[in-house]
Amino acid sequence: MNVPEKLRYTSDHEWVRIEGNIATVGITDHAQEELSDVVFVELPSVGLAVGSGDSIAVVESVKAASEIYAPINGEVVEINTEVENDPSIINGSPYEEGWIFKLRFDEKSDLEDLLDAGNYEDLIH
């Protein structure tokens, strides 16, 4: 299972890439493998103010719908409409082309609750 070292993670199987005050969010390789074929993605609206733990997107496979939570407080600044048009991108490239939304955040301290790659690997093994 691919768990990139440079990313941060949540116990809900999301990954978070931090660049400045922007957090890019997607689902992990483990999550896409568990879900299998992603056939539908529901994205949040750009501009939406979100609190950590809010359910703001949905990723669905043939058998199950899986909610995607905001990993930190912030505002949605960008969404990946490519995965809306072709949800299978999430299976093929969960950490790159399969990103789901980007949040702008103010409080660096929010990041402290996120898992590092080692902690996340422990969680899924």
Added chain:
Amino acid sequence: MSGELKETPLREVHVELGAKMVGFSGWDMPIRYGSILQEHKAVREGAGAFDISHMGQFFVEGPDAASWLNKLLTNNLDKLGEGEGHYTFLLNEHGGVIDDLLLYRIRENSFLLVVNASKIAEDYAWMKAHRKGEVEFKDCSEEVAGMAVQGPRSTDVYSRMMGGRTLPPRNGVDDFEVEGQRILVCRTGYTGEDGFEFFSASGGGAHWFRSALSDGAAPCGLGARDTLRLEMCYPLNGSDLSPERSPLEAGLAFFVDLEKGEFMGRGALVAQKSQGLKERLVAIRCLEAGPPIRPGAVVQDREGNEISRLTSGTLSPSLGVGIGLSYLPKALAKVGTELRIEVRGRNIPAEVVKKPFYKKG
């Protein structure tokens, strides 16, 4: 989770192949080996093999076997010659469905019934309670392994597996032995594709399943089985069929012969027919690509009034849109009726369509 679930004789193969397992009707069953969409496609375009060892097999023999079964089942057994089979229903007194099953006439006075896993005990108890005449009636479900091989290439798979032997004709059954072990092969299935169901002694099940895989069938799980059957509008008992619904309401009158003489539930069906059906199980197709629609989703009329719920629902891999079944009042059951399916507060536009959803070619 698997603590209380029963394991099929094919389990060792599922484990080797890394199948994702789920509980289904009390059994630990593979839901998928890899991708449900690819397994679906394998069956539509090539061949796929499913473990169906969870299903039940009853054997009925004796001079009164035919007349007894014909009084318990809806289809007309007198139409079956030796080696032929058909789809039929076991009903309660009110004409409600206890189970839907396949009945095969192996020989003049010897029959095989293939019943749903979740209904084995109930079917057996019901039939035993209504036993009449000189019949021997046995539930052999525990001793039998089963697999279904389905898809346009399944005849090739069978030929390779069996050294050139050919399949029985559509809906037929072949009863023979291989190295002293009884094999029953039925030319039927639950996917809308050509194919067969293959029953052997449980100890030989894993061998035959491996043989089908090495002869060209892809292993397929319950996930693909559900999308394939729903594209064909084949009902799932417990979801689309129930003791409160008759086969007439389910749109399956073709498998009910009201003219054949008395049978369990007939009076109720005749009354229902003469009064006119109030509701019918219809096929509902979403008008645009969107989220999968799932069992239990609210069905609304075009004004937004809640009228029913889906009994089955999924995203059709072949069509790329949501499809489902629901019992709708007669006035809304006509092909072309506009509906909406509620998914997380959004209303997905849909309409009643002709069955099945999927047609070959």
